[in-house]
Amino acid sequence: MASVEMKNIVKKYGDGFPAVNDVSLDIADGEFMILVGPSGCGKSTLLRMVVGLEDITSGDMIIGGTRVNDKAPRERNLSMVFQNYALYPHLSVFENIAFPLRLAKTPEAEVQEKVRAAADVLELHEHLDRKPANLSGGQRQRVAMGRAIVRDADAFLFDEPLSNLDAKLRGQMRTEIARLQRRLGITTIYVTHDQTEAMTLGDRVCVLRRGVIQQVASPRELYEQPVNLFVAGFIGSPPMNFLPAKLRNGTLATPFGDITLDPKRGADIGDRDLVLVGIRPEAFDDASLVDEAKKPYGSTFRARVDVTEWLGDSQFAYIPYEAPEEVVEQLKELSRELDSEALRTQAVVSIDSTSRIRAGREAEFWLDARKVHVFDPATGENLTRDSDAGAELTRLAEEQRAEEIDEARASGLTVEG
Amino acid sequence: MSAKERNWWIVAGVVIVLYALFPIAWIVSLSFKAPADIANGQFLPTVFTWANYSQILTGDAAALFLPALRNSFGICLIATFLACILSMFAAYAIARLDFKGKKLILSTALAVAIFPVISIVTPLFNLWRLIGLYDTWPGLIIPYLSLTLPLSIWTMSAFFREIPWEMEQAAQVDGATSWQAFRKVIVPLAAPGVFTTAILAFFLAWNDFVYGISLTSTSAARPVPAALGLFSGASQFEDPTGATAAAAVVVTIPVIILVLIFQRRIVSGLTNGAVKG
Numbered sequence: 296m297a298s299v300e301m302k303n304i305v306k307k308y309g310d311g312f313p314a315v316n317d318v319s320l321d322i323a324d325g326e327f328m329i330l331v332g333p334s335g336c337g338k339s340t341l342l343r344m345v346v347g348l349e350d351i352t353s354g355d356m357i358i359g360g361t362r363v364n365d366k367a368p369r370e371r372n373l374s375m376v377f378q379n380y381a382l383y384p385h386l387s388v389f390e391n392i393a394f395p396l397r398l399a400k401t402p403e404a405e406v407q408e409k410v411r412a413a414a415d416v417l418e419l420h421e422h423l424d425r426k427p428a429n430l431s432g433g434q435r436q437r438v439a440m441g442r443a444i445v446r447d448a449d450a451f452l453f454d455e456p457l458s459n460l461d462a463k464l465r466g467q468m469r470t471e472i473a474r475l476q477r478r479l480g481i482t483t484i485y486v487t488h489d490q491t492e493a494m495t496l497g498d499r500v501c502v503l504r505r506g507v508i509q510q511v512a513s514p515r516e517l518y519e520q521p522v523n524l525f526v527a528g529f530i531g532s533p534p535m536n537f538l539p540a541k542l543r544n545g546t547l548a549t550p551f552g553d554i555t556l557d558p559k560r561g562a563d564i565g566d567r568d569l570v571l572v573g574i575r576p577e578a579f580d581d582a583s584l585v586d587e588a589k590k591p592y593g594s595t596f597r598a599r600v601d602v603t604e605w606l607g608d609s610q611f612a613y614i615p616y617e618a619p620e621e622v623v624e625q626l627k628e629l630s631r632e633l634d635s636e637a638l639r640t641q642a643v644v645s646i647d648s649t650s651r652i653r654a655g656r657e658a659e660f661w662l663d664a665r666k667v668h669v670f671d672p673a674t675g676e677n678l679t680r681d682s683d684a685g686a687e688l689t690r691l692a693e694e695q696r697a698e699e700i701d702e703a704r705a706s707g708l709t710v711e712g
Numbered sequence: 713m714s715a716k717e718r719n720w721w722i723v724a725g726v727v728i729v730l731y732a733l734f735p736i737a738w739i740v741s742l743s744f745k746a747p748a749d750i751a752n753g754q755f756l757p758t759v760f761t762w763a764n765y766s767q768i769l770t771g772d773a774a775a776l777f778l779p780a781l782r783n784s785f786g787i788c789l790i791a792t793f794l795a796c797i798l799s800m801f802a803a804y805a806i807a808r809l810d811f812k813g814k815k816l817i818l819s820t821a822l823a824v825a826i827f828p829v830i831s832i833v834t835p836l837f838n839l840w841r842l843i844g845l846y847d848t849w850p851g852l853i854i855p856y857l858s859l860t861l862p863l864s865i866w867t868m869s870a871f872f873r874e875i876p877w878e879m880e881q882a883a884q885v886d887g888a889t890s891w892q893a894f895r896k897v898i899v900p901l902a903a904p905g906v907f908t909t910a911i912l913a914f915f916l917a918w919n920d921f922v923y924g925i926s927l928t929s930t931s932a933a934r935p936v937p938a939a940l941g942l943f944s945g946a947s948q949f950e951d952p953t954g955a956t957a958a959a960a961v962v963v964t965i966p967v968i969i970l971v972l973i974f975q976r977r978i979v980s981g982l983t984n985g986a987v988k989g
Contacts, residue, residue, distance in 0.1 A: 348884070348885070367884070367889075369886075373885065377878045381882035383879065398887040398892060398896075446887075
């Protein structure tokens with residue numbers, strides 16, 4: 296087990312394009328770090344530089360206190376699960392898992408014992424004699440993980456390991472990976488573009504955009520105190536709504552009426568002619584269902600609902616709004632970058648599933664002004680970010696993680712290396 | 713497919729098989745004919761006789777045929793083996809590494825393959841006599857490599873390209889050196905390709921006549937196709953047709969056996985299950 300430190304890592308390809316640009320990231324021993332971002336943000340490249348499959352143009356990669364820039368992959372003692380699993384088709388499941396041990400010339404008895412132990416953890420016992428071709432997708436995935444955990448690697452690296460599984464299996468494997476990592480307490484770097492995986496698995500999440508780190512924080516901090524427009528738009532599903540607004544004396548004039556910021560947050564911004572207001576869908580609700588005690592913390596407005604989606608446990612309403620040309624252009628640009636396509640300017644609003652609001656009618660909504668963020672449309676910077684509150688959230692997450700690992704180790708579940 | 717369409721396919725298939733196999737059937741039939749029967753124009757011999765076979769295996773042609781058979785086997789197997797080993801490394805480099813002159817190697821290989829054999833055989837004859845390779849096994853193995861290598865490099869690099877890069881990277885992360893990754897992962901995966909290439913290379917060498925007849929003079933190195941041309945009849949007015957046919961049948965048998973054995977190994981889809989399914 297070891298920590299992983301990256302110092303000013305740069306990766307430039309032949310054409311001089313920096314796929315990864317000046318990335319510095321400290322991953323503590325035993326930490327589960329997620330690298331997330333839209334496609335082409337450099338997350339996989341970064342992972343491959345950690346493992347040594349990609350050369351580092353400049354910067355230092357330090358694993359367990361040793362600089363590994365010039366070390367071959369096999370000298371770095373890391374194990375990796377590939378997106379397409381990369382199982383050896385000519386070897387049985389047993390030999391696939393045993394492969395790293397065989398290369399290390401481990402005595403036969405120890406190989407048997409370790410492979411059985413790994414197979415126990417992953418419930419692969421009855422498949423040990425089969426060939427990968429005869430396994431289902433989920434089983435192959437488990438074999439790939441078996442090959443990773445069988446030796447005492449300093450860190451696990453996952454490169455979008457679940458993206459080839461169907462949705463149901465993906466959910467199961469996700470919890471399986473989380474359990475495994477807690478149990479083994481091994482430093483893990485996990486690349487994904489799926490934000491559900493990012494939010495549920497990670498102790499901390501590193502959001503990348505065009506090879507540059509945007510924010511490294513616990514999932515909660517990312518969600519509640521995003522540092523800029525990109526992070527705010529990327530994290531959360533359905534995504535945060537961005538409304539154009541005019542800011543005067545701490546009051547935002549939006550297409551959905553005026554929102555009064557709490558003076559502490561509004562004061563620093565000053566008056567501006569154009570800002571983007573970021574409001575998460577769940578900050579809205581059907582005004583008729585909101586507690587009277589809560590109402591003063593927000594504002595109500597009336598709007599015509601375009602479409603509603605009832606999902607049983609929740610309900611979404613889509614409210615179209617008008618926006619100035621320049622904002623529309625920018626929002627389109629942002630959504631393109633986030634791998635989605637915004638066709639129209641509309642707000643997605645989460646309302647109670649019992650709400651009787653119907654599509655095509657006008658209805659009254661309430662929105663929680665405490666959960667509103669204000670972004671500078673030019674730089675994308677979050678003007679209302681409370682970094683202390685964010686840091687506190689991350690600190691709590693770290694405490695919780697330390698506790699969980701201690702618990703796992705104390706209960707003797709950890710596989711001793 | 714409708715019944716009518718299927719019938720047409722069957723008919724067409726039968727026609728093609730007949731067309732392809734008829735000459736071979738004729739050769740087989742010839743090999744069982746007595747000398748008097750050979751020119752009678754009938755497909756089946758009037759009396760079956762093993763005389764032609766005994767003539768080439770134990771009779772007066774045996775001194776010519778048996779050493780030739782041994783030479784052919786030895787030379788072709790060695791040439792095939794060398795071609796496979798060399799082209800495996802070359803193809804791996806071509807498929808995996810980025811180096812200058814990659815295109816040059818491939819196009820040179822192609823140029824060598826299409827270069828007419830007959831145009832280099834005379835200079836080669838002189839050169840071999842000078843340096844003492846004339847009428848030796850190496851004297852044939854080297855030119856055979858020039859036949860088999862280009863083809864082997866091309867087919868094998870196609871096979872290597874099919875193998876997912878991740879296989880090798882996974883092996884490297886698992887602690888393998890490049891050589892170990894090549895030997896333990898790439899070679900087993902490429903085995904069907906290697907076998908296919910080996911068979912093709914073997915046939916090329918096995919069927920060669922021009923080098924065989926030009927670069928040898930005695931049974932020290934003369935291969936079968938050349939020996940076949942040197943068979944003589946019982947008298948100088950008689951063609952050795954029966955013996956030649958029998959010898960042709962005998963040399964065809966190893967080829968057929970080879971294909972039957974390796975047919976099982978040439979299964980595509982060995983990489984199934986390597987990557988996502």
